[in-house]
Amino acid sequence: MVDGSERHELIEDERSWVTGHLQTGTEMMVYQLRAERLTVQVIMESMQVALIRSDDRIVRVLDIFEFKEVRKWETFKDFQRFNEKLQQDNKTCFTIFYGSEFILKSLSLKADSVEDAEKWLTGLELLRQETLTAHTPEIIESWLRKQMYSVDQSKKNSITLKELKSLLPQMNFTVPGGHFLEDRFVEVEAKDYCLDIQQFHKFYNFLIFENQKMVSVQFIYFLINTDSPESSIVPLYDFQNFLLYRQKEAWAKNLNRVQELMTIFIDDTMRKTNDPTLTVGEFLSFLFSKENSIWDEKFSEICPLDMNNPLSHYWINSSHNTYLTGDQLRSESSTEAYVRCLRLGCRCIELDCWNGPEEPVIYHGRTMTSKIKFKDVVKAINDHAFITSEYPVVLSIEEHCDIKQQKMMAQMLRDVFQDKLLTEPLEPEADDLPSPNQLKGKIIIKVGKKQIRKAKENRVVEKEGELCIWDPIDKRFYRHDCVISDNKLYYSEEKLEEDSPELHLSEPWFHGPLAEGRITAEKLLRDFCKGRDEKDGTFLVRESETFIRIYNISLWTSERIQHYRIFCSSENGQWYFYLTSKQRFPSMCALIKYYTRNLIKYDRFNLRLNGFLPRLNFVPYHQIGWFYSNLSQAEAEDYLLRIPRDGAFLVRQREEVDGDVEHYLIYKYNSKYVLADAYEFGSLEDLVSCFRDELFYGKTKLRYPVTPQLVERFCMVREERIDKRNKLATEPKRDTIIVTISKLPLVVTLLNRENLKLIEFTCEIVEQVDQWYQVLLNIIQNEQSLGKAVLNLTFHSIYYSILHFYDLSENYNYKEVRSVPDNMVPKEGNETAVEKSDIILEYNRKALTRVYPCSGRVDSSNFDPCPSWKLGCQMVALNFQTADKFMQLNNALFSLNGGTGYVLKPEWMRDPTKKKPAKQTIRIRVMAARHLPNPDHIVSPFVQVELWPYTGAQVDNCSFKTTLFKDNGLNPVWLGQMNPPKCFKVDEPDLAFLRFVVFEEDTFSDAKFLAQATFPIRGIRQGYRSVLLKNRFSENLEVSSLLVHAEQVEVRDLVFCFFLINVH
Secondary structure (H helix, E strand, C coil), X not given: CCCCCCCCCCCHHHHHHHHHHXXXXXXXXXXXXXXXXXXXXXXXCCCEEEEECCCCCEEEEEEHHHEEEEEEHHHCCHHHHCCHHHHHHHHHEEEEEECCCCCCEEEEEECCCHHHHHHHHHHHHHHHHHHHHCCHHHHHHHHHHHHHHHHCCCCCCEEEHHHHHHXXXXXXXXXXXXXXXXXXXXXXXXECCEXXXXXXXXXXXXXXXXXXXXXXXXXXXXXXXXXXXXHCEEEHHHHHHHHHHHCCCHHHHCHHHHHHHHHHHCCCHHHCCCCCEEEHHHHHHHHCCHHHECECHHHHCCCHHHHCCCHHHEEEEEECCCCECCCCCCCCECHHHHHHHHHCCCCEEEEEEECCCCCXXXXXXXXXXXXXXXXXXXXXXXXXXXXXXXXXEEEEEEECCCHHHHHHHHHHHHHHHHHHECCCCCCCCCXXXXXXXXXXCCEEEEEECXXXXXXXXXXXXXXXXXXXXXXXXXXXXXXXEEEEECCEEEECCCCCCCCCCCHHHHCCCEEEECCCHHHHHHHHHHHHHCCCCCCCCCEEEEECCCCCCCEEEEEECCCCEEEEEEEEEEECCEEEEECCCXXXXXXXXXXXXXXXXXXXXXXXXEECCXXXXXXXXXXXXHHCCCEECCCCHHHHHHHHHCXXXXXXXXXXXXXXXCCCCCCCCEEEECCEEEECCCEEECCHHHHHHHHHHCCECCCECCCEECCHHHHHHHHHHHHHHHHHHHHHHCCCCCCCEEEEECCCCCCEEEEECCCCEEEEEECCCHHHHHHHHHHHHHHHHHCCCCCCCCEECCCCCCCCEEEECCCCCCCCCCCEEEEEEHHHCCCCCCHHHHHHHHHHHHHCCCCEEEEECCCCCCCCCCCCCHHHHHCXXXXXXXXXXXXXXXXXXXXXXXXXXXXXXXXXXXXXHHCCXXXXXXXXXXXXXXXXXXXXXXXXXXXXXXXXXXXXXXXXXXXXXXXXXXXXXXXXXXXXXXXXCCCCCEEEEECCHHHCEEEEEEEEECCCCCEEEEEEEEEEHHHECCEEEEEEEECCCCCEEEEEEEEEEEEEEEHHHHHHHHHHHHHC
16 A cells, blocks of 8 residues: 555655656556557646557546555466566556445556556545545636536537537536527627636536525625625625624634635636735535534544543444455455555454365355455454554454364464564553553454463463264254363364254144144145135144155145145255255255245246145143243242253243343233343244244353253253262262263263263274263373362453343453343333443443344344444444445544544543533534435425434434425525524534535435535534535535534523524
């Protein structure tokens, strides 16, 4: 990357020399769809880069305004598609990244010499920076030239009347009838109905001012007390008074600075004197300019002193599924998505890691999203982590790899990041997390507790691999990843076989073998569907009485009942279910799920499964073993404590609860079972089924239904253990663990003397059992105390270990990160949420929380981050690739503090003794707009203004709309009684946003998005201000802006506020 910090500042002569070279043009190899030799030339007047063929035909033009990065080839591989030998001379290659969306376009170039490449790298970065700092009149001049060049077919730097008629609709202006254009040509003294650039600029000034005369009248009257804006001028001292008293600009006391500002907007150099004056048109141009922005740029500056607080005191710009470019099912994964997020100021990025064929890969597991190499992602992060911000980057790793590939990951992280990687705590005995200043340039790893990790590089792993551990409740072996290290056995969660071919046995639509098969199935379906609107697609699945592992779907249609055979076969130990051999599934459940979403195309039949007939012996919840209609809290806790397993559960009738065992309230509302105001289920079976697969409250899955039979069985086991305890008490205590090996099958049994907990394991390969046994035996023989070998599942990290959900009754320390889905964050509106909010806010003063989109957001949609920010949650992770309102709020918040990705939370969030700031009222009026986006037609715009988040009031009190302005997106105006000002009550100024959204009304009277601008309330400037508009992705639109009036008053002045409304 070439930027100002890497290259010395160019003096004016050097700048002229470099830009002159770019203006002359250079022949290069250009890599687009094909490699082609073209002349690359900069057009300085319009700030564009043109690609020109040998016949002087322009192939392509790029706006430097849209350039985001000019990158050396070492970090980009597009060239390899065209020429394998390029790596030898890669210093002559570079790539331009440009665009206004999340995924950028690219143009790869190869110069003939290193010197040429360096000139272009330097020059393009210089021009890119100049476009960002250019004054508004310069931007308008460049924009006008682009418009002219877009239709100037004769290439004479002029525009004809015919060309102008085709251009004005592109500029969002409807040409009036009659001789409007001809008359304007006469006024600007055009010859032969042709305008040069100066005449075109005059024509533009007339056009933009004509419709907005009525806006200027209001200003001219209180500036110079006249009603004739066309002939009026704004003197120096009147302009100074306007800045001081209307705009509240304290710096305007300095007359020299006022003169400098006026000079920027004066077209005529003869008037650029020590006593400058502005025409009314120039004054209006100032009002719409970025120099008069509603946003106070001091809030966009970095405050180094504010970066000395613990990390828990900051909101941290965070991304979810950083690797994705779209939805979570089919979109592309890309290393460029990481680059884009980091350069947008993101400081917490997510890596979803899975086993690859030879090395770890990143993608959205078990979906059709594409895969990228973990190694490539780490390299991209290393190259771009600290370009935009020098403050620490957190890698939130979702780990799904085996031990072998985890080792590869660890080695890659060390090799690539080197000293950037934080491997030891800065201050091990500190009471708080370190500050962003202390962690400058550091990369921090955050991984879930469930993963097996080593705390230090010198930790010795004595044995690792996969063991099958006996589950006494399910009475079966489960596979686990295991490691013996530091005389401890670490093991992961059980590795469940998700696509077991027997899963359908517990499904309500599976009826097993039916007596008289087809006849009984048809009778059941007719009786069930009769009186139920005879819904096509109702089905049941039955087992063949004649053939083993052959099943049938019996399907109701309005004409007749169809029967289709489900075949089942095994290949290489894997079972498959299918209707036709072209579409096979690993389980019958997967097959049924597929055909509920897709048509069965079989035997000239097209219909999807739509509802099922439950089997006759399907047990309702009041008969299920885990449901108790008359069980007290004490009895329930006694039952659960007898089952020594995480995930043991039962459901009982409500009773007020407290104590050590966790109880969660389920209530019935409108025939739905509601859990924590966040989940709704049609039945208790659905609830239990859901949390068998998903983490319940982010903690554990519902694994073991506590039935009376299970309780009785464990009572017997408990008595046996008591007998063993008495027996062991009389024996000499020699070893930490007693190990016994049975003959057939070969099983190792471990007994911990402290809790008498038995662990039995084996391996699928017999020889491996003996290897594990020998390692354990050696440890036991070498240990002298009981406490050395303990079965445990631990995770060691430097600062961050991940826990799920808020169970804050337990002790916690600042090294923890709570990971919470957005639907589990307490919302305003109920008493429980208020209680939890205080607890969470207190927790977040010391430790960290990451909130992420819940699993249902497969379209990569975002949630409202404001409730989480209000609770002090630091890492509220959003999908950066999704351009929606909530991502725009995120961009607005992190525009503070220089875009570093760290924003200091308000003092009252950091210190419970501090009070919230006083409430405010802000008064907003939308007056006019200029240069609104043109989506291939002239728009009819209106503006909606919102206060976000809604503060408990009605939506109407937090938003308003202007009227529709027909067929003009160039210079619409909203004045008069139909567009009055609006007062917004701001309860929490530290966390409130003001949004301006421009819509157009289409032919069906629907609102379609055009542009937006979102600002934190704290940085809003008062007075008559320009709102610089952005697109959906919060990228600046080159010349689009609104003119608004903003005024902030104390809440106690609300009556006076309405008085002002009436006056104006």
